[in-house]
Amino acid sequence: MPSELIKYIGKTYNAWHIALALLESHVMLSLNDSKCSESLAELYRLLNEEDMRCGLWKKRSITAETRAGLSLVQHGYWQRAQSLFYQAMVKATQGTYNNTVPKAEMCLWEEQWLYCASQLSQWDVLVDFGKLVENYEILLDSLWKQPDWAYLKDQVIPKAQVEETPKLRIIQAYFALHEKNTNGVVDAENMVGKGVDLALEQWWQLPEMSVHARIPLLQQFQQLVEVQESARIIVDIANGSKLSGSSVGGVNGVYADLKDILETWRLRTPNEWDNSSVWYDLLQWRNEMYNAVIDAFKDFGTTNSQLHHLGYRDKAWNVNKLAHIARKQCLYDVCVSVLEKMYGHSTMEVQEAFVKIREQAKAYLEMKGELTSGLSLINSTNLEYFPVKHKAEIFRIKGDFLMKLNDCEGANLAYSNAISLFKNLPKGWISWGNYCDMAYSETNEEIWLINSVSCFLQGIKFGISNARSHLARVLYLLSFDTPNEPVGRAFDKYLDQIPHWVWLSWIPQLLLSLQRAEAPHCKLVLLKIANVYPQALYYWLRTYLLERRDVANKSEFGRLAMAQQRMQQNVSGAGAPGSIGLADGNTRVAGQGGVSLADNQVHQGGQPGGGVGSHDGANSQVQEPERSTSVEGTMQTDQPLQQGSSNINDGGQNALRRNGALGLVASAASAFDAAKDIMEALRSKHTNLASELEILLTEIGSRFVTLPEERLLAVVNALLHRCYKYPTATTAEVPQSLKKELSGVCKACFSADAVNKHVEFVREYKLDFERDLDPESTTTFPATLSELTERLKHWKNVLQSNVEDRFPAILKLEDESRVLRDFHVVDVEVPGQYFTDQEVAPDHTIKLDRIGADIPIVRRHGSSFRRLTLIGSDGSQRYFIVQTSLTPNARSDERILQLFRVMNRMFDKHKESRRRHICIHTPIIIPVWSQVRMVEDDLMYSTFLEVYENHCARNDREADLPITYFKERLNQAISGQISQEAVMDLRLQAYNDITKNVVTDSIFSQYMKKTLLSGNHMWAFKKQFAIQLALSSFMSYMLQIGGRSPNKILFAKNTGKIFQTDFHPAYDANGMIEFNEPVPFRLTRNLQAFFSHFGVEGLIVSAMCAASQAVVSPKQSQHLWHHLAMFFRDELLSWSWRRPLGMPLAPVSLNPVDFKKKVTTNVDHVIARIKGIAPQYISEEEENAVDPPQSVQRGVTELVEAALTPRNLCMMDPTWHPWF
Structure with a gap:
């Protein structure tokens, strides 16, 4: 079947993706089949799949120019792409390629050169090209934007024979309205009707699920609607002029339709990430209509000034908007050109005059060699007409110019002038903060550090989304504050003025800081959050408390420190640590039934290295040795818990904390104390809520643990993977370390404790398992690694079939937890609603209605989880799996998701990532205890x-x-x-x-x-x-x-x-x-x-x-640096607290300077890698x-x-x- 026929059937009979699949499979077999490739490229073009089309062309192109040019087009570097395609065309005409380049590739150069010209708004270039080659399609599209209506009327419309498309009908309607003759409006409406018919015909021919393919049509529909509205404007003006003799009030009433349309146009704009040509098509036509409005009301200057200024005001807004979009998309030449040429009147409203100066100056700020032009523009601006807010912004921009010109004194003066004129200028504070930060890095004088933090906090207080990105920077500076605490002082001074919700996405960092020198400052923030957003904090605070309590209780020093605290509390009547009312449910887990291996994992969650079996429970996969030490590590019950979930001070001020093992726990004890105060404050303010959450979490953490067979299967699966990964010949003897692990598994799974709890389980498996896999059964233990592998495979199959056959696929909530079945919730929200970095009104959140009656068991690669359905008050359903036996790395998963959310916000702000809908999937993780968490799951x-x-x-x-x-x-x-x-x-x-x-x-x-x-x-x-x-x-x-x-x-x-x-x-x-x-x-x-x-x-x-x-991108890289710095700060703290037993305890000797260097080195390496690609x-x-x-x-x-x-x-x- 010829490829042209496949293409034709595909696009004509809505069989696009069948045709695509056929053509793609053929092209993959034979990339040199030019006809097939061209048919496929044409289908991609019709479906608006430009990335796929570029990918296909880059794989089959002959020249480096094509590959380099297309990659520039894909990322919006129009100017460079255009010059590259031009060079390629010149080389081809000079015979450089010796006629080796196929005609299709040369046509691609021309098409892309024209496309770049339209994106750069080079309408005069396009008109000249169209005249030269008599391409009426290009002339029709470009002449009205120049605008050269006379040439269009005399030379193009009479001669043009082009395909009927919605675009052609739109241009014909524009022309009919521009002529303003008696039939103009009727003709335009006819053209619109035909255009809509053509667009709808194209619409239903496209595949059902393809939104992307319909974007150009949606843009054309908007143009068609606005042509109709333009016709109404012309009718309105014509009707009004007949009544112009009547009173002013009457005139206002007559033009109500016109005013409504102009108001709507301001609100109805394309997306900021749409290409500049889309904006130009729409706003250039509006410009024509504003000219018509200005012309109609030019004599109303004395009788009705509001109508007289209507067209001028909206035209100025229109021009500034187009310039703003061009600047945002880094088309600085286009921005300046639009501002200089498109308005064409001597007077402008004060507000719009300010916007024009701001856009022009910001464009000059980014253009090569234009800094002095920009500065002279600012200096020559007469400020007396502007309100103080605008004057302040102009001073701020002047400061930016002076900074780039290395006039630091002048920049400082300009920023201080801006703020003294208008204190509520968030961008002013941020710019000044950046200046002070730079001055501190050069001089190391603390006064600049205090000033920079003060400025950033003021910027956040007065609020723009960009200012909130500087919170990472403030927390980073606070983390590495100097001994005099300049940052801490500035932080405390402005803390009360910062909206509480801006801290919500920083809760994990604030909690970790409770164990460091900045604890007093972070505690104040957490107390505020506890007061206003208790549910945003509760899960993390509760887990943090339980972890710190475990650390302190599980060591002699800890018990000492805790005893001292208890004595102090008893004196003050506060009660023992347990009195905060936290049940961590370990005893209930033991009662629930489980292999002692897993019970120990729950108790001993902080074991260094975490171990294979435990990791399996955590993350639906087999843990691999590069990330852990041993399975056996999870079974040892008598090891002193020095690392794990314990936290250690980084060797800050207090001499006690530098004192070996005592220091390890002293910081955990003080952190526990601080966290307990916050929890008590939360409980006293939100008593009912706290008790509801406690019941919910205690039940989830204790009732949904895995059964002994499931845990044994997870361990066998992990051991099998360990065998596969061992760098030992399969014919060799079983390595000693693996024997040790097997021995540990046998002891843990069939210990005296397990015999008492799980009689049936022990009776069924103990003898056979120990005979096959216990190294102490010397006569029956496998001789080689391959034999051991076979035995483990056999056990995996036995346990897997037993687990699947004996246990139901779906459990019932009433059997598993009567408490949750009868649980009547009043205040509890569905978790995970505070990650948006936006203000959250507590009364607008979705409340938890109930937990679904069915609890499916999810099995993935030897691991088993219970999946809960949380049903919201709005009827929504969120699915969470309950993961138990977590490793110390569990918090890293939460940190990485937090970093992903930050990056998603950056992707939303950049044109190229936003138009591709680039967004990392970030499921919600909710900690239940230090060893249990809920992870959002998808049924599919x-x-x-x-x-x-x-x-x-x-x-x-x-x-x-x-x-x-x-x-x-x-x-x-x-x-x-x-x-x-x-x-x-x-x-x-x-x-x-x-x-x-x-x-x-x-x-x-x-x-x-x-x-x-x-x-x-x-x-x-x-x-x-x-x-x-x-x-x-x-x-x-x-x-x-x-x-x-x-x-x-x-x-x-x-x-x-x-x-x-x-x-x-x-x-x-x-x-x-x-x-x-x-x-x-x-x-x-x-x-x-x-x-x-x-x-x-x-x-x-x-x-x-x-x-x-x-x-x-220049705006985001600075924010990314500080977000990464906070990420690595927390990662390296946790890393240092969970070092294997043989390694020295880093934090004891790790001074703040070394620690900061480790953080910054890691960040710099990451940034260098990104810049490299x-x-x-x-x-x-x-x-x-x-x-x-x-x-x-x-x-x-x-x-x-x-x-x-x-x-x-x-x-x-x-x-x-x-x-x-």
């Missing part, structure tokens, strides 16, 4: 590994076959029989054999085809999934997060959203991020086959570039120095190539499934 979640296991089950294959094959092939390498170079070749050979004979690259594609309903669903899923995968890859690379085994990646089969478990950096002995994987992130063959080569190039590469572009703006001179031209996406493209290279993949661990 599946893991990558489930897809593979599903395929193996369908084909009756063993899922672990490639792992065992790979291990066996490497036996001789491990035993040291061959050289290092040969090992690499051996691994590559084994990898290639597996990809050829065992694991195909179509498994994921086939799975999704069977799962999704239609081609439309598949396309929508693929786009969203690509963006989510790109963001996961971006974050993995940025923070150097490894260990992305397929069992750790959850994706929703309906929406494509991705959630990665156990997703946080690992640190080396010096507190630096540790990463030693040959691939930068997970992008394997099955994913590449699912998206296609050009899908990876088009969707994934552009989304990663757009994400990096958004976070290193972000599309950077390079001047034309630098650009021309490089031949052939380089793509701005090359940083990401190189990473993608590294992730897909078999030589890198074969070096990955077999449990990573590099072949899948």
Whole structure:
């Protein structure tokens, strides 16, 4: 079937995605088939899928200019892209390419050159080109924007023979209205009617689920509506002029329709992230109508000044709005040109005159070599007409110019003038704060530090969203305050003036600070939150208290410190620590039934290293050794708890806290004390709420634990993975460390305690399990690692079938927790409503109505969880799984999600990321106890590994076959029989054999085809999934997060959203991020086959570039630095508190200067990595120095190539499934 026919049927009979699938599969087989590629590119164009189209072209293009130019277009660098395409066309005409470039590629250059010209508003250039080649389509689109209506009338409309489109009808309607003849309005309305018919015909031909394809049509509908409204304006003016002899009041009444339309136009604008050409099309036509209004009322100056000024006022607003959008999109030349040429009148309202000066000055501030022009514009402005607020803003902008010109004294004076004129100027305070911060970093004088913090807090007080981003900076400065506490003093001074809600997203940081020198200041903030937003704080505060109490109670020093506190409290009548009314429910867990292994995990949550079994419970996947020490670690019950969830002061002021082990716990005890005061304040203010929350959390934490068989299965699964990961030959004896772990498992699972609690469980499994797997049963214990692996596999199968056959898939709430069934909630809200960084009115939140009656058991890779349904007062349902036996890394998951939310706000503010709907999926995590938490779940979640296991089950294959094959092939390498170079070749050979004979690259594609309903669903899923995968890859690379085994990646089969478990950096002995994987992130063959080569190039590469572009944009990079600094501050504190037993206790000796250096070094490395892959703006001179031209996406493209290279993949661990 010819590709042209497939294309025609696809677009004519709404079979788009069937046609796309056919053409894509053919192009993947034969990229050189130009007809097929062009048909596919045309379909992408019609569906407005520009990223996919660019990806396809970049894969099949001949020249470097095409690849570099398209990547510039994808990221909005129109000027550079235009010059690059022009150079390519010049080279082609000069014969540089020796006629090797296909005609289609040359046509692409021309089309893209014209597209760039329209984005840069180069209408005169387009008109000249249109006249030269007699292209009437271009002339029709450009002449009215110049505007040259006469040429349009005489030379174009009589001759033009172009395809009938909604766009043509809109231009014909514009022309009819502009002529203002007797039939103009009627003609225009006819044209609009025809335009609407054509647009609707195109609308229903598009695929049902594609919103993106309809965006151009929605924009045309807006233009059509505004042409109709323009006709009403002209009718209104004509009717009014007939009645002009009547009274002024009558005139006002007559023009009511006109005023309403003009008012509506101000409110109805395109999206800020829409291309500038969309804005220009709309606002340029409005400009014509404002001219008509000005013309109609030009004689009303004395009789009705309001009507006389109406057109002038709205035209000025219109021009300023267009200039503002151009500046926001970094089109500074367009901004200045619009402001200088488009208005065309000598007078302007004061408000609009100010906006014009501000926009022009801000554009000059960013333009190369225009700083002096901008400064002279500011200096020559006559300020006497402006109100003080505007005068102050102009002084602030003057300060920005002087800063860039390195006149620091002048800048300081300008900022102080701005604030002294108008104190409520948030941007003024922020700019001044930035100046003071810079002065402090240069001089190290504390006065500048005090001033900068004061300025930032004032900026936040007077409030703009941008000012709130500086909270990270304030908290960072507070964390590393100097001994005189200048930051703390400034902080306390302005604290009362800051709105309470701005602190809500910083609760985890504030709580962690209770253990550091800044504790008194942070305690004040937390007391305020406790008062106004108790539910935003309660879960985290409660868990924090329980963790600190465990630390202090579990050591001799702690008991001493606690006893002293109790004595003091008894004197004051406060009662023992338990009197805060926190039940941590450990005793109830024991009563609930469970292997003592897991019970110990609950009690001993802070064990260093966490251990495999425990991690499994935490994160629906198998814990891997690079992130833990041993399974056995979770079983030891008598180890003194020095690290884990304990917190240590960073060696601040107090001499006691530097004193070895006593210092470790003294800080935990003081933090416990501070947190207890906050909890008591919360309870006394919100007594009923606190008792309701306590009942809820105690029940959830104790009633929904896993059963002994489920826990044993999780441990066996983890041990099996440990066997696969051991760098030992499969024929060798079982390593000693593994024997030790097995011994520990047997002791813990079948201890005397377990015998008493779980009689049936012990009776059924003890003898057989110990015979097969206990190293002390010397006669029956496996002789080799492969034999042990087989035994563990057998046990995994036995336990898995028992767990699935014996236990119901769905539990009933009435059987599990009568308390929750009968729980009558009054004040409790559905958790997770305070993460938006916006003001939350407590009476507008969704209350918890009840908990769903059914509790499904979710099983993922040997782990089992209970899924609760929280039903809100508005009928909404949120699903949470209850995770038990967490590792000390659990808080890192919460911190990383917090960082993701910050980055999502940055993505929303940048044009390229916003138009691609780039947003990281951030499920809610609610801590219940130190060892239990609720994680938001999706009913449609599946893991990558489930897809593979599903395929193996369908084909009756063993899922672990490639792992065992790979291990066996490497036996001789491990035993040291061959050289290092040969090992690499051996691994590559084994990898290639597996990809050829065992694991195909179509498994994921086939799975999704069977799962999704239609081609439309598949396309929508693929786009969203690509963006989510790109963001996961971006974050993995940025923070150097490894260990992305397929069992750790959850994706929703309906929406494509991705959630990665156990997703946080690992640190080396010096507190630096540790990463030693040959691939930068997970992008394997099955994913590449699912998206296609050009899908990876088009969707994934552009989304990663757009994400990096958004976070290193000049405005955001400073905020990102401080947010990352707070992230690493908390990460490194937790890292230092959970060091393995053999390592020195870092915090005791870690002074604040060293600690700060570790934080800043990690942040600088992260920022450097992002800058290394972000599309950077390079001047034309630098650009021309490089031949052939380089793509701005090359940083990401190189990473993608590294992730897909078999030589890198074969070096990955077999449990990573590099072949899948």
